[in-house]
Amino acid sequence: MNEVVPIQNKIYEIRGQRVMLDRDLAELYGVTTGALNQAVKRNSERFPTDFMFRLTDTETENWKSQIVITNSITKGLRRNPYAFTEQGVSMLSAVLKSPTAVQTSIAIMRAFAAMRNYIASTTTVTAELSELRAKLALLERADTDNAEAINDLSEDMRRELDGIYEAIAALSVRIPRAQPPRRPIGYKK
Secondary structure, X not given: OOOXXXXXXXXXXXXXXXXXXXXHHHHHHOOOHHHHHHHHXXXXXXXXXXXXXXXXHHHHHHHHHHHOOOHHHHHOOOOOOEEEOHHHHHHXXXXXXXXHHHHHHHHXXXXXXHHXXXXXXXXXXXXXXXXXXXHHHHHHHHHHHHHHHHHHHXXXXXXXXXXXXXXXXXXXXXXOOOOOOOOOOOOOO
16 A cells, blocks of 8 residues: 555644544545444544544534535535544554554555655745745845945035036136236347
8 A cells, every 4th residue: 555645635634633534544444434433432542532533513514615525425424523643543553453454554654754744844945935035135125225325325426526526627727827027028228
């Protein structure tokens, strides 16, 4: 039973936990839902509330709407299904005691592990993307600040250049100065 993807499609998040429902587990183990639930009831001490719980009416309705449940499935749904956590699924292999149950349990545990790894890797990637977005935002702000500084510098530079041009213009204007009288050119008489 190496079909991890179909098993992952049967893992739901209910009450903040990843769980599998009794009807899906019964199908995977090759038994009826009634037989699976009967085995669980006979070994109830092995299934504390953190291993297994029954869905409420609201949770069942939400589950039905999530998977767009067909009439053929709803006809067989007389009671709210039981939800088994990863530990509860592991305990099922000890209760059902068949070679198929053991192999199915191994495949299910691998599916849970694959989901944990996927969630962990996507969480890491999401964190890295958030960090990159923050750095990009800082760079954009710095770029805007630099552009404003250049504009301010350009305005200051223009003022200074205007002052230099005025000084050069002032220097190039000749101020007539009083010159001592010249001696006439030529011979003396």
